[in-house]
Amino acid sequence: MKILNPVIKVKKIAADQSVRLVEKTIAKTIEAGNFLTNIADAFLFVTKVTKETFSRNFEFKEFLRQCFQIGNKTLPLISVTGLIIGLVLTIQMRPALLSFGAVSLLPGMVTISLIREMGPVITALICAGKISSGMGAELGSMRVSEQIDAMEVSSTNPLRFLVVTRVLAATLMIPLLVIYADALGILGCWAGANIRGDVTFVLFFSQAFGHIGFIDLIPALVKTFFFGAVIGFVGCYKGYTAGRGTESVGIAANSAVVLASLLVIIIDLVAVQITDMI
């Protein structure tokens, strides 16, 4: 067996480490490059869709169909969730407020937390799971089965027909769904307040809405439009740019949910900061 000179051995190890370092650096650079390319692609997609939104020949019928689809798909889920959130918040908060002798503040507190935070975020997360993934899977499967190509060949702009209508429908419908979820949450709160106590409907609502002001309603409503737009954009982007294989449909649906949920939370954080400054 050949014994290497220690100096040569050290030099060889150093050379190997240098090569590995260079390889790692190249791999990381490619990774960073791909990441930046993906971000650039996404921005390009958003720009194209925005441009198409303001072009002529808006597909109004398809837009209405998408609005119906979004409402139809999520309404039962949002009804149950909204009602339960209101009920649970009330049941959880009641003992804490009772110990301070402030049970009369319960309707106001729950209503504010529902309108400002819980209603919009929970509804948006449910929609991210239900709508964004649905759009990702539907458009992804249309891409795989060449339906998007067929649309393009038959002189129809698929971005205008498929994406613009879905993004606008999500932007419009999610605020409406949030309002609906808030209303059911408040009803749930009233039901919760009546489990251990006895509050009339009129008294409950005067207590609930007596604490709500402009600053609670408007910023909460405005951010839901952003939630809707993000949910629509992410779902459509992931589906529209899906690869050719069947597994890319699953990947598109899955990554749409993850990214949309993450962006909803980030937008909420930004919105809270802005509201706080106001």
Added chain:
Amino acid sequence: MNAIQTATVVPAGTEIPEQVIEINNLRKGFGTEDVLVDVSLKLFNGENLVVLGKSGSGKSVLIKCIVRLLEPDDGTIKVLGEDLSTLNQKGLGELRKKIGFLFQSGALYDSMTVRQNLEFPLRRIKKNLSQKEINEKVEEVLENVGLSDALNKMPSQLSGGMRKRISLARTLVVDPKIMLYDEPTTGLDPVTSDEISTLINDVQKKYKTSSIIITHDIECARTTANRIIMLLDGEVYKEGGLDEFEQSADRSIKSFFK
């Protein structure tokens, strides 16, 4: 053998052949790999041109370049006298109205019924038609493909052959001048394949279309071809009539025409 099969390189009855499609030195690659290296071909008015080749030889890429679903890396494509590279989106849209594309998978819109699938291109391309005219046109093309009773079915209720027929009807509904068939018989049983091949010939006669038929199904080529081009390694390997291919001693060609 019928009249269509015996036609020679230039369709009979055409003194000066009008070139419907002219492709020169087309090159298209993905990443570092070139799928089409140097392809030149012409499609004459009224003929059925079959493009043969093994899977992965770039046949589908070729016809997707013709409708600019894929951008060529190099070379020129002229369709009905218009250079594709000089067309803007509007011009391309106008040109695509004259081209019918039958996709390998059929590409029927899953969320629409057969009627809605057929009405979809019709409403967008022929905007001035009344509902009555649209209904008549839809019924006419469905009758031509022999599926009048499938009007209100969903694509998921149709068999593979029926999907291909409906897909063909969807392209025919707007009266295209050029038909591009991407593997029209792939995945079908021999009887249905034969029916589709016959239908391609019927379409040629009835609608006076010029067609490029991409296939590796030799029976489909035998039934439909006026002229054949064989692609190998991204280039045109041989061009000629059916008889030339049948009698060729070349091993690559013989492996197809066993």
